[in-house]
């Protein structure tokens with residue numbers, strides 16, 4: 193039986209496959225055989241390394257050598273030099289972009305440092321249903337340190353120094369928020385964890401609660417100590433059953449160990465946590481609406497001030513923090529504010545979790561230092577665009593954000609840069625779009641979402657967004673005109689300026705940013721009544737090319753509505769008044785005779 | 790369960806647990822301990838992680854391989870769920886993606902028993918804060 197001493201890993205991601213990685217594997221296999229090494233060396237195809245810009249990639253184990261931009265003919269050199277003679281092939285090694293020196297061990301490559309896990313430190317590492325594993329990874333040590341060695345103000349100062357800002361979207365400094373609550377005087381105060389997570393495409397909070405619930409519990413207790421609260425509430429949407437179950441298990445275990453309850457760590461500090469379930473309304477993620485919902489009132493936002501830190505749940509001072517914000521707190525205490533503030537940009541410290549979705553190869557959850565560029569996130573970590581298509585835009589900040597185009601790919605991501613680019617951080621959803629996406633339809637999609645989720649309290653948000661949606665709908669149906677574009681803009685501005693809460697104030701952002709960045713596409717819809725991406729069904733026209741059509745009757749037999757006529761062996765025609773634009777004829781035709789325009 | 794009443798109690802528990810986890814990870818006294826983590830988050834479970842976990846346990850027992858199979862949270866490779874991470878004694882952990890029963894059997898047969906890699910490994914692309 194073979195006992196392999198070495199493994200050659202060949203990237204099998206779409207990008208690398210397109211550049212002949214299968215041929216590379218076959219050549220490597222052949223070479224390995226030529227040198228009689230089949231019993232010692234195994235060649236394996238892997239998933240995407242995420243490093244598509246330098247693909248195809250070949251990695252050699254156990255020494256972690258990382259070869260980039262390998263060509264099929266390099267297989268000979270790799271086998272002869274590296275495997276037989278034990279010498280690395282210098283010209284194929286990855287070079288450090290800064291000093292151009294070859295990096296031989298992939299563990300030293302910057303690429304692997306692009307993702308740094310703080311909030312996700314235990315996700316995928318420990319068993320979330322076992323408190324002992326959390327404790328083994330320094331769990332509850334931060335709480336113990338605070339209770340036994342530091343005063344509440346000292347802890348608050350530490351958090352302030354770390355530069356931590358809220359990850360729920362607003363980016364408010366966490367230390368300052370805690371300080372305000374701690375200075376408010378009341379007989380009872382509350383700590384609330386906002387686990388409503390309503391952005392379409394965002395699932396970072398859910399993953400943290402499912403993968404590391406104790407980090408949130410510990411942070412809530414620390415917040416309770418700092419602000420003088422003995423009661424914690426987690427507002428979580430009922431659609432997250434697994435997160436709820438894990439959180440419940442974790443709370444029970446923490447109580448059994450005495451880490452929640454009376455006299456924690458033998459000190460006078462008492463703290464306990466209960467869960468509150470939300471019905472899954474986006475607006476209930478807004479902190480004042482969330483508090484009303486917990487009070488049993490309608491989930492509608494109210495005017496701020498007073499801020500929850502002064503008057504929140506049941507009129508008492510309440511600190512509302514996002515799940516991800518909380519999950520990083522124990523690290524700040526354990527490793528010090530300096531550690532946290534050494535990561536990130538001048539005004540945005542630490543790391544941020546993003547949920548990558550849309551037309552991207554590595555759909556998933558990533559955590560990168562603030563200041564990482566969109567290019568690094570999308571092309572290096574995310575593995576580039578699906579199917580080798582062209583990148584068009586990325587939507588950050590969900591329905592409140594905007595889309596960013598090519599020209600922003602090298603902008604470092606932080607709160608302030610995203611805002612000046614016309615978008616926002618939001619909770620960290622990133623939806624990637626490729627050349628096939630129609631930007632007007634994308635704006636319409638987000639508007640439809642806000643329309644459903646508006647609580648209806650303010651007229652501009654309730655009725656204005658409806659009108660915006662109707663205008664977009666008209667445009668995608670080819671019924672719009674150029675004045676509609678001006679009207680869109682004006683109405684967007686009015687809604688932004690006159691809505692009460694963040695939902696209304698930001699709902700026009702997807703329209704405004706697509707108008708700014710893709711005005712041509714809007715123009716094509718209203719002036720030429722064409723959808724350049726071919727997405728808007730009403731604007732698409734199917735025609736059969738007389739020269740190519742062989743009269744095979746395949747389309748005729750497949751059209752569901754009988755829109756196609758024609759004799760056998762002579763060209764066919766589509767009656768566009770009947771056609772429902774299902775695209776079946778286009779897919780079925782073997783002679784490429786059907787075209788879309 | 791004993792209550793943790795002081796920092797010292799916590800330290801003791803942590804040290805005890807660390808030793809236990811380390812033992813599992815490096816398997817320095819038990820040569821044959823294989824450690825498998827199954828990503829059981831919503832996306833993992835939706836794509837069948839639960840069945841894979843049971844299947845792995847059954848199969849490993851059938852082969853009399855001493856192994857610890859445990860669940861964990863999302864590893865971030867949502868595009869390739871279910872994912873499992875296999876750590877053989879004295880080796881770096883390796884993550885396998887799109888693990889169905891067929892692939893699970895293959896991983897046990899080839900990687901765990903014969904140290905052969907199988908296609909579809911997911912390269913780790915992040916750094917944790919402890920190293």
Ligand SMILES: Cc1cc2nc3c(=O)[nH]c(=O)nc-3n(C[C@H](O)[C@H](O)[C@H](O)COP(=O)(O)O)c2cc1C
Nearest residue numbers: 358359360386389390477478479513514517694695
């Ligand atoms: C419409 C709307 C929806 C929101 N949804 C969420 C949410 O789902 N989760 C969240 O943490 N914050 C959400 N927020 C932000 C909260 O109001 C609040 O700022 C945040 O929970 C504070 O926590 P942080 O300082 O830790 O970010 C939302 C805000 C608005 C205006």
Ligand code: SF4
Nearest residue numbers: 649650653691693696
């Ligand atoms: S802006 Fe919209 S969601 Fe916010 S309070 Fe007004 S109506 Fe409700």
Ligand code: SF4
Nearest residue numbers: 751771772774775777
């Ligand atoms: S697009 Fe569909 S409905 Fe229209 S002609 Fe082709 S098959 Fe018929």
